[in-house]
Amino acid sequence: MGDDRVKNEAMEMISSFQVLPKLVVFDLDYTLWPFYWKARHVQLRQEKEAIDAMISSIKAEIPRLRITERCPLLLSDCLSKNSMPSLFPHAKDILYALKDRGVDIAIASRSPTPDIANDFLEKLGIKSMFVAQEIFSSWTHKTDHFQKIKQRTGVQYNEMLFFDDENRNIEAVSKMGVTSILVDDGVDLGALRQGLSKFSQNRSLLEKNKQRWRIFSQKSTSSEKDQ
Numbered sequence: 001m002g003d004d005r006v007k008n009e010a011m012e013m014i015s016s017f018q019v020l021p022k023l024v025v026f027d028l029d030y031t032l033w034p035f036y037w038k039a040r041h042v043q044l045r046q047e048k049e050a051i052d053a054m055i056s057s058i059k060a061e062i063p064r065l066r067i068t069e070r071c072p073l074l075l076s077d078c079l080s081k082n083s084m085p086s087l088f089p090h091a092k093d094i095l096y097a098l099k100d101r102g103v104d105i106a107i108a109s110r111s112p113t114p115d116i117a118n119d120f121l122e123k124l125g126i127k128s129m130f131v132a133q134e135i136f137s138s139w140t141h142k143t144d145h146f147q148k149i150k151q152r153t154g155v156q157y158n159e160m161l162f163f164d165d166e167n168r169n170i171e172a173v174s175k176m177g178v179t180s181i182l183v184d185d186g187v188d189l190g191a192l193r194q195g196l197s198k199f200s201q202n203r204s205l206l207e208k209n210k211q212r213w214r215i216f217s218q219k220s221t222s223s224e225k226d227q
Contacts, residue, residue: 006090009189010097017196019203021161021179023153024098024195025146028109028117028135030165031183032091033124036111085120088186095129104131104153108145108162110169112137141172158206161199163187 014020029036098105107130111117114135121127132152134145142164150157157177164170170180179199183191 007093007097010094010192011101013193014097014101017200019200020103021199022159023104023106023155025106025108025149025160025162026187027164028107028111031163031187033085033087034186085123087124088188090188091186094187094192095126099129106130106132106149107135108142108149109135110138110142111135142169143172143176146173146176146178161195163191163195
């Protein structure tokens, strides 16, 4: 799996919260793993090939011009289908800790290449861990993904916790009632603690609001009877 220290710490952390989400949902790119496979990968390669072709043309037309370096385009964070993927250092142990504590996990990814994403999940040996895997391109900033996850699992939005690296997704999904956490450099123990804390606070606030509504309803009923 990984570093038992990380898993043990994650399990202790989870156990320290009295209220837990029924489902934790993860984005893939730059949340569970430190790369992406999207249309941009193809675009960057096409741009690189075009620049290389232009340089070759210049060198052919102007033999005296000395060009020794190919134009660098940063593709280190893009993986091809045949690459061996990896997760962020804490990610796998966090997944196992959640499962061991009885918390279900799911995926919500806007990748337009679900076949490659699923292949990576298989290579990593974690595909079977997720109760729902919604991986498809969408302009809705993942609200479609969460509607499908809710339909598939029966878990209400306010019983979910979500991790993603894009603020637009966080904002859209938060409006649905999902506790959502923005990650800067992948999911780690710090992000997990922040998420569980925020979820606990949100649930506590929800229960307080329900209690206030019950008290208000009882007072309204009593007033009507008195009249």
